[in-house]
Amino acid sequence: MEVMEDIEELAVQLFDAGAVRLGDIEAKVGRRTPIYFDLRVVISSPKVMVSVAQHLQRLSSETEHEVLCGVPYAALPFTVVMSVNTGTPMIMKRKETKLYGTRKILEGIYKQNDTCLIVEDVVTSGGSLLETARTLRDEGLVVKNAVVVLDREQGGASILKANGVELKSIFTMTELVKILRKAGRISDETAEIVSDHIKECQFSMDS
Numbered sequence: 001m002e003v004m005e006d007i008e009e010l011a012v013q014l015f016d017a018g019a020v021r022l023g024d025i026e027a028k029v030g031r032r033t034p035i036y037f038d039l040r041v042v043i044s045s046p047k048v049m050v051s052v053a054q055h056l057q058r059l060s061s062e063t064e065h066e067v068l069c070g071v072p073y074a075a076l077p078f079t080v081v082m083s084v085n086t087g088t089p090m091i092m093k094r095k096e097t098k099l100y101g102t103r104k105i106l107e108g109i110y111k112q113n114d115t116c117l118i119v120e121d122v123v124t125s126g127g128s129l130l131e132t133a134r135t136l137r138d139e140g141l142v143v144k145n146a147v148v149v150l151d152r153e154q155g156g157a158s159i160l161k162a163n164g165v166e167l168k169s170i171f172t173m174t175e176l177v178k179i180l181r182k183a184g185r186i187s188d189e190t191a192e193i194v195s196d197h198i199k200e201c202q203f204s205m206d207s
C-alpha cells in the first residue's frame with residue numbers, strides 16, 4: 001500500500017481530480033451552494049481513492065466496530081477499500097427494500113448488537129447519514145460513530161451528536177478552503193463567499 005498523503009496534499013489532489021465544483025450549484029433537495037464537493041469523481045483516480053480510504057481508516061481506528069456500512073451511493077467505493085485494507089466486514093444498505101427474493105434492506109452478514117461504523121462522503125445537515133443510522137438501528141445494529149470526508153460545518157455534526165452519532169471528519173469546510181486558498185487553487189474572494197454561505201446556511205434539529 002502507498003504511503004498516506006498528508007491532509008494538505010489530499011485536499012489538492014481532490015481538487016485536481018475534479019472533486020471541488022465552484023459556482024452557483026444546486027445541491028440536495030434544491031438547496032444552492034457556492035461550493036460543491038463531488039466525491040463520486042474519485043472512482044476515476046485510484047491513487048486518490050486509496051488516500052481518501054487511508055485517511056478514513058485512520059479516523060475509524062479510533063472507534064470500536066465490527067462492521068462498516070457506507071451511506072449509499074457515493075461512500076460505497078471508499079467503504080469497500082477500507083474493508084479490504086483492514087479486513088473489517090462490510091454491509092450495504094439498499095436505497096429501497098427489495099420487493100422480491102430476500103426483501104432485505106441490508107446486504108451482507110451481521111449479528112444483532114454488532115457495532116457498525118458508518119462511512120459518508122459529505123455531511124451537510126446530517127440527514128442522509130441519520131437515515132442510514134436509523135435503518136441500521138432498526139435492524140438491531142449499534143451505531144455510535146461515523147467517519148466522513150468533509151463536514152461542511154452547517155450543523156450536521158451537532159444534529160448527529162444529538163442522535164447518538166459522533167462524527168469524525170478528514171476535513172471541515174474551513175480547513176479545506178484554507179488549504180485550497182494557500183495552494184492557490186481558489187481565490188480569496190471565493191473563500192470569503194464560501195465562508196459567508198456556511199455561516200448563513202445552518203441546519204438545526206427543527207429545520
Ligand SMILES: O=C(O)c1cc(=O)[nH]c(=O)n1[C@@H]1O[C@H](COP(=O)(O)O)[C@@H](O)[C@H]1O
Pocket residue numbers: 027028029035036037038039074121122123124125126127128129156
Ligand atoms: O447536497 C449537499 O449538501 C452536498 C454538498 C456537497 O458539497 N457534496 C455533496 O455530495 N452533497 C450531497 O449531500 C449529502 C449530504 O447532505 P445531508 O444529508 O444534508 O447531510 C451528500 O451525501 C451528497 O449527496
